[in-house]
Amino acid sequence: MHDPIVPAMLVSAFGPGLAALVIGLWAVLSPRRPTEQTVSRVVGVGLALSLLGAVAAAGLYIGGHPAGEIHVGDWVRIGDYAVPIVFLVDGVTVAFGVLSAVTSALAARFSRTYLHKEAGYLRFFVLLALFATGAQLISFAGAFDLLFAGWELVGVSSALLIGFFHERQEPVRSSLRAFATYRACDVAFFIAIVAIHELLGTTRLSVLSTSASLPEWERALVAGLLLVAAFGKSAQLPFSSWLPRAMEGPTPSSALFYGAVSVHAGLYLLLRVWPLLDTVPVVEVIAAIVGVATAIYGGLVARVKTDAKGALAHATLAQTGLILAEIALGFSTVALVHIVGHALLRLWQYLRAPNTLHDAHHRGHAHHDEAWWQRLLPAPWSTRVFAAAMQRLRLDERLDAVVAPLFAVARALERGDRRLRAAVSLDEVERTDRSPR
Amino acid sequence: MSLAILLAVIGAALTLLPLALGMPAPRGDSARRAGLVVAVATGVVAATTWSGSGGVVVAAIAAVAALLLHTLGATSRDARLWLGLAAVAVVVVVIGMVTGRGDVAFVASLVALALRVGVAPLHAGVFAIAERQPALLIELFGSALGAVVLHLRLIDGASVLARDVAVPVVVIGAAATLLGALLALAKTTLRGLWAASVGMHAGMLLAAVGAAGRGHDVAAVLVVVTLALGMAGFGFVVAALEARVGRVTLTGPGGRVRAFPTLTAAFAFFAAAGVGLPGTAGFIADDLLLHALWEEGPVAAAIVVVASATLAISLLRGYGAVFLGPPGPRTVARDLDGRERLVVAALVLALVVIGVLPMIVVGPASALSD
Numbered sequence: 001m002h003d004p005i006v007p008a009m010l011v012s013a014f015g016p017g018l019a020a021l022v023i024g025l026w027a028v029l030s031p032r033r034p035t036e037q038t039v040s041r042v043v044g045v046g047l048a049l050s051l052l053g054a055v056a057a058a059g060l061y062i063g064g065h066p067a068g069e070i071h072v073g074d075w076v077r078i079g080d081y082a083v084p085i086v087f088l089v090d091g092v093t094v095a096f097g098v099l100s101a102v103t104s105a106l107a108a109r110f111s112r113t114y115l116h117k118e119a120g121y122l123r124f125f126v127l128l129a130l131f132a133t134g135a136q137l138i139s140f141a142g143a144f145d146l147l148f149a150g151w152e153l154v155g156v157s158s159a160l161l162i163g164f165f166h167e168r169q170e171p172v173r174s175s176l177r178a179f180a181t182y183r184a185c186d187v188a189f190f191i192a193i194v195a196i197h198e199l200l201g202t203t204r205l206s207v208l209s210t211s212a213s214l215p216e217w218e219r220a221l222v223a224g225l226l227l228v229a230a231f232g233k234s235a236q237l238p239f240s241s242w243l244p245r246a247m248e249g250p251t252p253s254s255a256l257f258y259g260a261v262s263v264h265a266g267l268y269l270l271l272r273v274w275p276l277l278d279t280v281p282v283v284e285v286i287a288a289i290v291g292v293a294t295a296i297y298g299g300l301v302a303r304v305k306t307d308a309k310g311a312l313a314h315a316t317l318a319q320t321g322l323i324l325a326e327i328a329l330g331f332s333t334v335a336l337v338h339i340v341g342h343a344l345l346r347l348w349q350y351l352r353a354p355n356t357l358h359d360a361h362h363r364g365h366a367h368h369d370e371a372w373w374q375r376l377l378p379a380p381w382s383t384r385v386f387a388a389a390m391q392r393l394r395l396d397e398r399l400d401a402v403v404a405p406l407f408a409v410a411r412a413l414e415r416g417d418r419r420l421r422a423a424v425s426l427d428e429v430e431r432t433d434r435s436p437r
Numbered sequence: 438m439s440l441a442i443l444l445a446v447i448g449a450a451l452t453l454l455p456l457a458l459g460m461p462a463p464r465g466d467s468a469r470r471a472g473l474v475v476a477v478a479t480g481v482v483a484a485t486t487w488s489g490s491g492g493v494v495v496a497a498i499a500a501v502a503a504l505l506l507h508t509l510g511a512t513s514r515d516a517r518l519w520l521g522l523a524a525v526a527v528v529v530v531v532i533g534m535v536t537g538r539g540d541v542a543f544v545a546s547l548v549a550l551a552l553r554v555g556v557a558p559l560h561a562g563v564f565a566i567a568e569r570q571p572a573l574l575i576e577l578f579g580s581a582l583g584a585v586v587l588h589l590r591l592i593d594g595a596s597v598l599a600r601d602v603a604v605p606v607v608v609i610g611a612a613a614t615l616l617g618a619l620l621a622l623a624k625t626t627l628r629g630l631w632a633a634s635v636g637m638h639a640g641m642l643l644a645a646v647g648a649a650g651r652g653h654d655v656a657a658v659l660v661v662v663t664l665a666l667g668m669a670g671f672g673f674v675v676a677a678l679e680a681r682v683g684r685v686t687l688t689g690p691g692g693r694v695r696a697f698p699t700l701t702a703a704f705a706f707f708a709a710a711g712v713g714l715p716g717t718a719g720f721i722a723d724d725l726l727l728h729a730l731w732e733e734g735p736v737a738a739a740i741v742v743v744a745s746a747t748l749a750i751s752l753l754r755g756y757g758a759v760f761l762g763p764p765g766p767r768t769v770a771r772d773l774d775g776r777e778r779l780v781v782a783a784l785v786l787a788l789v790v791i792g793v794l795p796m797i798v799v800g801p802a803s804a805l806s807d
Contacts, residue, residue, distance in 0.1 A: 017716070021789070024702070024785075025782060025785070025786075027698075027699065027702070028699055028702065028703070028778055028781060028782050028785070029778055029779070029782050031775070033698075075721070075795065076721060076724075076725065076795050076796065076799050077796070077799075078655050078725075078799060078803050079803070081728065083721070083724060119695075123702075134715075145724060148715075149715035149716070149720065150715070152713070152714065152715045152720070153714075153715050153716070156709060156714060159753065160705070163757065163761060166694065166757075166760075166761035166762065167692070167761075167762065167763050167764065168763075169690065169762065172690070172757045172761045172762065175753070175757070176750070176753055176754055176757060179749070179750065179753050180750045180753075183746040183749050183750055184746060186746065187739075187742050187743055187746045190727070190742050191738070191739055191742055194727045194728060194731050194738060195731075195735070197728060198728070198731050198732070406619075406622070407622065407623070409619065410619040410620070410622035410623040411623045413616065413619050413620060413623065414619075414620050414623035414624065417616075417620060420558075420561070421561045421564060421565070424561055425515050425561070425565065426514040426515055426518055427513050427514050427515050427565070427569075
């Protein structure tokens with residue numbers, strides 16, 4: 001704890017979360033809700049501390065702080081079993097940490113005026129602060145437990161912000177779909193973490209460098225589970241359909257989550273677990289294929305979308321697909337630079353999205369020539385590709401068809417359970433329920 | 438000793454929690470509740486601090502007393518029947534201990550635990566209570582803490598049997614967890630959703646108790662603390678909402694967030710805490726439980742993770758259906774009052790403090806198992 005980088009990372013990670021807790025308890029305990037100014041100031045202080053901490057950590061690292069793990073303590077210890085609190089210091093960590101802190105602070109500053117007098121102002125800032133804590137935990141974590149805690153916070157805050165404009169049905173539905181995708185993929189992540197702990201004895205990220213000692217099928221299994229987790233978070237095929245729907249949320253959260261940080265979190269995870277992925281060629285090949293397929297899908301759909309945020313969402317998919325392919329091919333540094341550049345560009349583009357009409361009016365309408373590859377396609381193929389892009393490959397319908405049997409089973413079980421309980425019930429209500437009427 | 442105080446305080450507080458709902462109580466309810474507090478505290482203190490079989494016998498007698506007092510407060514015949522059955526099972530525990538039949542006491546305690554927390558297929562009683570008398574189920578969470586500690590103590594006297602049945606109990610628990618989560622997916626009322634959530638957590642508790650037979654006692658303690666605090670908070674919110682608007686269905690959109698913003702936030706928090714939101718006790722409880730289950734069978738661990746994710750989706754769906762959407766019909770009912778807010782804040786703080794500093798429970802619980 002005498003290492004100065006530790007308090008910097010702790011402040012950066014937990015400053016926004018503490019601000020969220022203060023504002024949340026204030027709202028619950030006080031009969032008068034805190035004003036907009038109070039909310040934005042308290043959360044602003046948390047985010048400013050987070051930024052300062054991240055910049056200080058980066059400064060210390062650049063100034064010669066050695067790369068490596070720092071064991072802060074144990075979250076839980078029972079005999080030999082421990083859930084360690086470990087921070088990781090290296091170029092990737094500080095770059096992603098500073099990126100998250102800067103973009104969170106920018107989005108918060110933008111939102112102060114953008115969401116002025118919005119009914120969910122307090123809710124937005126509390127969720128933004130929770131997100132910032134989650135993002136910093138992901139950035140600095142040197143152990144999977146801590147990383148997963150941040151991962152979950154990002155997921156929950158993300159889903160709740162997609163449903164921010166809850167008086168309309170579509171945002172609520174989109175929120176549920178995004179959350180369901182996240183949770184389905186998080187199942188894979190959680191199982192992978194438990195497996196890593198049991199197979200390698202600890203959840204420290206550094207332990208993956210010894211994963212070559214494991215049998216091949218165990219390595220492939222864990223790597224595959226981590227890949228699924230990353231696909232869900234970064235909206236890679238076949239889990240891409242939640243990202244365009246996530247645009248139902250307020251613009252600043254779209255910019256921060258789906259332009260800058262959250263959508264890159266899965267790719268960041270793959271950078272962190274590269275020592276394991278590198279030992280399983282088949283997983284690398286799958287990642288490369290999925291990355292390229294997502295890039296093609298995103299690029300095609302982006303060209304036919306007629307709304308600004310929808311086009312941006314698919315353009316984001318195209319770039320994240322390319323980054324995934326870069327990681328799979330082993331170009332880690334290129335991927336990191338690509339992540340940072342892409343995140344900053346998209347943050348700016350998403351925040352500008354509400355001004356699209358204004359910008360177009362000033363610039364005049366750009367003339368789009370047909371792309372060279374479009375001329376290569378025969379006309380019937382071109383029409384088919386256009387139609388498929390318009391329908392977004394019917395990804396939603398295909399996923400719905402996959403989960404539909406689960407709901408049918410749930411309904412059948414519920415009916416059976418109700419009948420069974422009615423059969424053993426002594427109360428009048430249940431007797432009436434089971435009567436033929 | 439610190440675990441005894443902590444669990445006794447949580448148990449007593451949960452026993453008194455329904456009072457904050459301000460519902461009219463029948464005559465003599467104060468005396469019943471006071472007796473319940475004494476029984477809960479006695480059971481926990483005896484089970485955690487009194488070594489030897491004497492402590493177990495006293496804890497079991499206190500558990501019988503608590504169950505009988507719960508039964509006195511029950512308004513439905515189903516509740517009385519199932520709680521009575523649980524009481525009979527605990528009486529068998531006492532007889533088993535007195536006659537030196539540790540194995541019989543262990544099995545009876547397992548059955549009693551399954552009956553009182555609602556592990557499928559013995560969940561009919563808890564489901565009936567959740568659907569007809571939520572305040573009673575909140576009370577029951579208070580006394581469940583002592584019941585789990587009592588069961589953990591019984592493992593010493595039946596260590597071979599506990600080890601032998603660990604895997605089957607874990608498998609039954611995991612299956613009950615998945616069943617609870619799937620039932621939640623198909624529920625059409627808020628009370629039903631709560632009942633199914635309780636059923637899912639009960640399955641997790643049984644799996645944890647099964648794994649405790651092979652030395653993973655701490656996971657069981659943390660799981661029951663999370664179950665008690667999280668599900669009591671959830672039930673409290675459900676009862677508070679229904680006291681204002683009547684029975685709530687999930688056919689939504691309910692549009693109640695404008696009228697009840699604090700209730701909405703509390704619902705979201707307790708639902709999230711129940712499915713392992715980081716920073717709450719549920720996260721660390723899930724983590725410990727899954728590591729314990731993995732050692733008994735990776736498939737059981739995977740089933741519990743899948744069930745937890747499924748329940749999370751059901752809860753978000755329920756949250757959307759009850760609170761979100763266009764504003765519902767105007768209501769004169771107000772958001773949570775001062776007393777209710779205090780209860781919610783206390784439960785939130787308890788879940789967050791244990792989530793951030795789990796060693797305050799894990800440390801003494803490890804000492805107990807040592």
